[in-house]
Amino acid sequence: MREWRATDHAQPSAGQPAPDAEEPAGEPSPEVLARAAAALWDVRCASCHGSTGDGAGAEAPTAEMPDFRTAAFQDGRTDADLSRAIRMGQGLMPAFGGQLNERGIDALVGHIRSLRPEG
Numbered sequence: 001m002r003e004w005r006a007t008d009h010a011q012p013s014a015g016q017p018a019p020d021a022e023e024p025a026g027e028p029s030p031e032v033l034a035r036a037a038a039a040l041w042d043v044r045c046a047s048c049h050g051s052t053g054d055g056a057g058a059e060a061p062t063a064e065m066p067d068f069r070t071a072a073f074q075d076g077r078t079d080a081d082l083s084r085a086i087r088m089g090q091g092l093m094p095a096f097g098g099q100l101n102e103r104g105i106d107a108l109v110g111h112i113r114s115l116r117p118e119g
């Protein structure tokens with residue numbers, strides 16, 4: 001499978017030029033990366049974890065889903081813990097290591113961190 005790239009998911013909305021449209025070979029800007037990670041989340045993760053990360057996705061296999069929006073969740077895990085769970089799976093959580101490369105996994109860890117409550 002081809003390397004996942006943030007720009008694969010970054011669809012500029014109508015009438016708005018993509019911020020990195022001039023430099024397709026460069027590293028994606030943080031905004032592009034964040035948008036791409038959110039799109040990847042919606043496609044691969046929201047069915048179980050919910051689009052907001054609350055764990056209320058329609059296909060959640062258990063009522064005991066972690067709520068990524070809580071400080072208790074965010075403070076209780078390192079980035080390495082999160083990426084390991086995504087790569088290897090954990091309990092009823094499927095492993096995504098065969099489907100996502102490290103950049104995709106890192107982007108999703110960043111997305112999960114962005115769900116941290118304010119303050």
Ligand code: HEC
Nearest residue numbers: 044045048061066077082085086090091092093094096108
């Ligand atoms: C089939 C439903 C399902 C899908 C799809 C899914 N997850 Fe999960 N995920 C779970 C369940 C259930 C758990 C709780 C696992 C446990 O600890 O028992 C979990 C746990 C996790 C954890 C670890 C939470 C902790 O307690 O440390 C992370 C991180 C995570 N998921 C990220 C993702 C990401 C990112 C995606 C998309 C690539 C994803 N998940 C897709 C069901 C899913």
